[in-house]
Amino acid sequence: MDGSGLDLTNKIRSKVLASLSFALLIAAISFAIFNIVYHQAYAFAALELIFAAFSFDVFWNNSRKNNYSVNKLYFYLLFLAFLIVFGTYSFPLIDALFVWAFSFPIISYLLLGKRLAFRVSLFVFISIGLILFYKLTFLREFDIEPVMINFLFCYTCIWTVSHYYELSRASAHDSLIKLAHSDSLTKTNNRLAFSEGFNDHQGEYLLLLDLDHFKSINDTYGHDIGDLVLVSVANCFKTLIDESQVFRIGGEEFCIWLGTSDLEGALEHSEKIRRSVAQQSIECDEQKISITVSGGLAQHQPQMLQSELLKMADNRLYCAKSHGRNLIVHKDEMEVSNLVLVN
Structure with a gap:
């Protein structure tokens, strides 16, 4: 779950790189002619x-495709840094080549992130x-x-501002991604998070759960109590399973x-959750509201959508609902008659 569908950082960096590499291409050719003449x-x-040839390669093969290699970009900026350092050493200071150094913190943090x-x-x-x-x-x-x-x-002022701006940007970006992937009520992950991380779980078992008689709880006690039940159940899940693996994908599901x-381990985990x-209950008007869930267990096979x-x-x-609820079923309907379902 990386938030790639919402991540604009790479797109922005790609556009910055396209403009920068084209500008540096023109500048490198111009300075080469100047230094020869x-x-x-x-x-x-x-x-x-x-x-200049490197700049053209970056512009043409990477930036125009809105994609680039971080390692290649790192080497590209180091090459530019070497030219500035070598030029500052080789030519008189009156040529003011060292002034280019002031652009490096800004360019580097825009394109590479804080570490590189x-x-x-x-x-x-x-x-x-x-x-x-x-x-x-x-x-x-x-x-x-x-x-x-x-x-x-x-240089220190520009470097400091660039560094802390990138820290703030990265923090804001991470917060936005977390917000977009979280369910506002239960604080579990949401369906978007489930979709983006789906392919990371090939071969694993997925347990789909639905609260039993949840509509009647809402109708009888009100939606506030219904929300409280959802939060209680979600918290129960998170005490048993790493919260990064728990998702609310809709309603009471x-x-x-x-x-x-x-399979044996998956059934054991599922029954423990059920x-x-x-064992949970919610009190409302001196009444205890019992909570149960029904579940369907399925394995994520390779290439499965x-x-x-x-x-x-x-x-x-x-099938679990139709056979009395508060059950976990791991086989299809036609095979359920042969199951021993543990309550």
């Missing part, structure tokens, strides 16, 4: 042309800082104090991944 720096110009961006930003910060210190101390190209103070404080491909719910698995489990759930 004015500086006769053929080796550096060759590196810039290689980077921190590494790239740190590499550029240390490398440019050492080169500036060397040139200002030993070559005396400028006065060391104003240049170093401005570089250190300006829940499903639970049991985390096993063994009995635990049956979500609709097929739910239909199989639902048929078995219906």
Whole structure:
């Protein structure tokens, strides 16, 4: 369950990368021509042309498809960082190549996220800082104090803002994904979460559960009590099963991944859940409301569609309802007469 259906981060990064790689393609070619004509720096110009070809590859093969490799993008930014560091070392400071360093925290955090961006930003910060210190101390190209103070404080400010902006963005994104995947009443996962994580559970048993006589509880005691019953049942599930495997998929219907491909183990878990719910009760107007569930158990076979698995489990759930409720059924209707159903 990764929230990929709601995740706009990769799409945004892809568009940023498309614009950036195209701009860097033009810039690299322009600077290569400039360095050939004015500086006769053929080796550096060759590196810039290689980077221009890399930029074209990123733009054409990755960004236009709204997809990219993080490792390739990491190497791409390191290549750009190397050009800036090497250029700052090779050319006079008056060319102001080191000014490009200030863009690195912003670009890195936009495209890589906090972990990789921190590494790239740190590499550029240390490398440019050492080169500036060397040139200002030993070559005396400028006065060391104003240049170093401005570089250190300006870079650190941009880096800090970029880092904490990314932390805030990532936190907000995670909160949004969690909200979109949660049922607001029971705080369990919802049907969207179930759908997105469906293929991660091949071979496992799914238990589909429905509260018995829930409509009569609503009609007799009101929807507030009905909601209280749903919350109580959901909490009961979460005490027995990892809450990431519990889903409310509609109304009074829940499903639970049991985390096993063994039928005997799945039946044991299912019966434990059923009995635990049956021990629950809700008090209303000095009356105790009994709660029970009926369930259908089905195994997620390879290549099985979500609709097929739910239909199989639902048929078995219906069979449990028709045979007296408060039951778990793991076979189809025609075989139920041969089952020994434990109450």
